[in-house]
Amino acid sequence: xxESGMNPGKYISHHLEHLTLNLKTFTIDNNGGFWTLxxxxxxxxxxxxxxxxxxxxxxxxxxxxxxxxxxxFAEILIDYVDNTVQEIFHHKATFVSSLALTIFxxxxxxxxxxxxxxxxxxxxxxxxxxxxxxxxxxxxxxxTFAMSLTVFALIVFFNIKAKKKLLLKEMxxxxxxxxxxxxxxxxxxxxxxxxxxSLALRLFGNMFAxxxxxxxIAILPWWIQxxxxxxxxxxxxxxxxxxxxxxxxxxxxxxxxxxxxx
Amino acid sequence: MEITSIIGQVQGYSVxxxxxxxxxxxxxxxxxxxxxxGKFLEGVARQPELGPMLMVRMFIVAGLVxxxxxxxxxxxxMLFYAENNFLxxxxxxxxSSVGA
Numbered sequence: 138x139x140e141s142g143m144n145p146g147k148y149i150s151h152h153l154e155h156l157t158l159n160l161k162t163f164t165i166d167n168n169g170g171f172w173t174l175x176x177x178x179x180x181x182x183x184x185x186x187x188x189x190x191x192x193x194x195x196x197x198x199x200x201x202x203x204x205x206x207x208x209x210f211a212e213i214l215i216d217y218v219d220n221t222v223q224e225i226f227h228h229k230a231t232f233v234s235s236l237a238l239t240i241f242x243x244x245x246x247x248x249x250x251x252x253x254x255x256x257x258x259x260x261x262x263x264x265x266x267x268x269x270x271x272x273x274x275x276x277x278x279x280x281t282f283a284m285s286l287t288v289f290a291l292i293v294f295f296n297i298k299a300k301k302k303l304l305l306k307e308m309x310x311x312x313x314x315x316x317x318x319x320x321x322x323x324x325x326x327x328x329x330x331x332x333x334x335s336l337a338l339r340l341f342g343n344m345f346a347x348x349x350x351x352x353x354i355a356i357l358p359w360w361i362q363x364x365x366x367x368x369x370x371x372x373x374x375x376x377x378x379x380x381x382x383x384x385x386x387x388x389x390x391x392x393x394x395x396x397x398x399x
Numbered sequence: 400m401e402i403t404s405i406i407g408q409v410q411g412y413s414v415x416x417x418x419x420x421x422x423x424x425x426x427x428x429x430x431x432x433x434x435x436x437g438k439f440l441e442g443v444a445r446q447p448e449l450g451p452m453l454m455v456r457m458f459i460v461a462g463l464v465x466x467x468x469x470x471x472x473x474x475x476x477m478l479f480y481a482e483n484n485f486l487x488x489x490x491x492x493x494x495s496s497v498g499a
Contacts, residue, residue, distance in 0.1 A: 150481060346472060350473070
C-alpha cells in the first residue's frame with residue numbers, strides 16, 4: 138500500500154472510483170446522474186486507439202520489400218485475423234476483417250493497461266491534483282457496453298441487409314412453425330438481446346476481476362507482494378489475450394449468423 | 400447490545416454469501432475445465448492432426464467457461480475485503496435510529 142494511513146476498505150473503494158465529469162455543470166464531481174462522463178475511461182481508450190492507429194499507419198507507409206520488425210508484426214497480426222475471419226465468415230463483406238482486427242488490437246491494448254502497477258498512474262496523476270483514476274478502460278462497463286452495442290447495431294443492420302423480407306418470416310416461423318409465432322418471436326428477441334449483454338459483461342467481469350485482485354495484492358505487505366503479483370500477472374497475460382480474442386471471435390460468429398438463413 | 404447482535408448477524412451472513420460465491424464459482428469452472436480438457440485430449444488422441452484447430456476452439460470455450468465465474472469470485476472477494484455495503488447500510492440505519 139503506497140498511501141499509508143488508509144484502511145484496506147477505503148483503499149479499495151478509492152481505487153474503484155472513476156474520475157467523472159459532470160456534464161450539467163462541467164465540473165469534476167459525481168452528481169451528474171445520467172449525465173456523467175467517465176473521463177479516465179474516455180481518455181485512456183482514445184489515447185490507446187489513436188496511438189494504435191498511428192503505429193499501424195506508420196507500418197503501412199514505411200512498407201518495404203524486406204520487412205522490418207514493425208511491418209512483420211503488423212503483417213502477422215493482419216494475416217492471423219484475416220485467416221480467422223475466412224474460416225468462420227463465408228459471405229462477401231470486405232470490412233469484417235478490419236472490424237475484427239480493430240476489435241482485437243484495441244481491446245488487447247486496453248486490457249494490457251491492467252499490467253501496469255495499480256498505483257502507478259493514480260499516484261503520478263495525484264501529484265497534479267487528480268483525485269481518482271482508473272487506468273483500465275475495459276474494467277468500466279460503459280466502455281464494454283459501448284463496444285458490444287456497436288456490434289449489436291451491426292448485427293441488426295446485417296440481418297436486415299442480408300435477408301430483407303425473409304427476416305420477418307424467419308423471426309416468426311423459426312424454430313416452431315407459424316402457429317406458435319408469438320413464442321418464436323419472443324425467443325428470437327431474447328436471443329438477439331442477450332448477445333450484446335453477454336459480450337459486454339464477459340469482458341467487463343474478467344477485467345474488473347483482474348484489476349480487483351491486483352488491488353487486493355497491493356494491500357499485502359510490500360515484501361510479499363512480488364510473489365502473488367508475478368503469478369497473477371503471468372496468468373493475466375493469458376486472460377487479456379483470451380478475452381480480446383473471444384470478443385473478436387464472437388463478433389465474427391454473430392455477424393456470420395446474421396448472414397445465414399435458417 | 401441489540402445492535403451488536405445485528406452487526407454480527409449481517410457479518411455472518413455476508414461471510415456465508417462470500418464463501419458460497421467463491422466456492423460455487425470455483426466448483427463450476429473446475430468441472431467445466433475438467434470436461435473441456437478431457438474431451439480435448441480425447442479428440443487429439445483420436446486425430447492428432449486436428450490438434451492446433453481444436454486447441455483454438457478449446458481456448459474459446461475456456462474463455463466462455465471462465466468469464467462469469469470470475470465475476471462471481473470477485474463479488475465474493477469484495478464482500479470479504481472491500482467495504483461491506485450491507486453492513487454499512489445497517490450501521491447507517493442504527494445511527495439514524497440512535498440519533499432520533
